[in-house]
């Protein structure tokens with residue numbers, strides 16, 4: 392089992408490839424669709440995701456896709472399951488297994504992730520449906536006196552419980568502690584909090600017996616808060632992020648795939664590229680973007696069949712730019 396998980400983990404972060412996060416919950420996809428005036432019906436969600444997954448040559452840049460519970464059960468208009476379509480394109484299917492967040496008891500401005508109840512049974516079903524990896528997202532909020540030690544402790548404990556359950560079920564855990572970009576905090580504060588969180592997460596993962604070579608990390612870059620008014624250059628983001636990772640990431644971790652967290656499409660690519668220019672590292676540093684891979688594509692799509700080709704072109708362009716950034720070879724949008 393160990394070797395198999397390690398092989399999948401390595402394939403997920405292979406140089407030149409990254410992961411498409413298309414696991415938006417019902418609430419999140421509705422927000423995205425509202426912007427283009429498309430109602431969030433089951434058929435529209437299906438059609439949108441079919442557009443992404445059937446983009447010609449997707450497997451050249453994309454190693455894996457994170458699906459949502461509804462999506463892993465859906466099919467293309469020609470009646471082929473999404474998992475099969477992806478597999479034929481050389482793309483690994485993964486699944487979001489957390490059930491979103493709720494306010495933490497005793498500290499309502501912080502969040503705890505739901506979904507541990509009955510997780511073992513759900514994982515078994517996802518394995519039967521063809522999933523090879525599973526994502527769980529914990530969010531850490533920076534604020535006045537936040538995050539609390541208790542919030543980090545609880546989120547870490549839940550991430551570890553989920554990661555153990557995944558490996559037991561034969562799935563690669565994609566462990567996602569996200570330090571929120573929202574807020575007026577500085578880049579240094581993001582770095583401090585990320586260090587606290589990642590240190591706790593790896594200590595607990597290891598002591599609970601999670602096999603580090605059979606998992607992937609998904610986390611944030613070290614970046615200033617969105618409302619801080621500060622702007623960090625790709626070089627600054629790269630320097631701070633790499634410094635942190637060298638301190639806290641274990642050498643036997645196959646790789647880390649960044650979330651975009653509210654960065655623009657080009658920003659997310661430039662920052663990833665600057666990070667990889669500082670390599671090589673013991674781990675591959677790749678992408679697992681949601682918004683930063685889909686923003687132009689959804690805008691081009693507009694819910695219309697006649698826009699599918701233009702939308703796929705927009706998506707593949709972003710995928711290619713980020714593919715170049717995984718090897719530090721992105722030189723601007725023109726190429």
Ligand code: 13P
Nearest residue numbers: 412650651652680681682
């Ligand atoms: P963003 O890249 O839009 O932050 O989404 C990635 C993700 O999967 C967050 O869980």
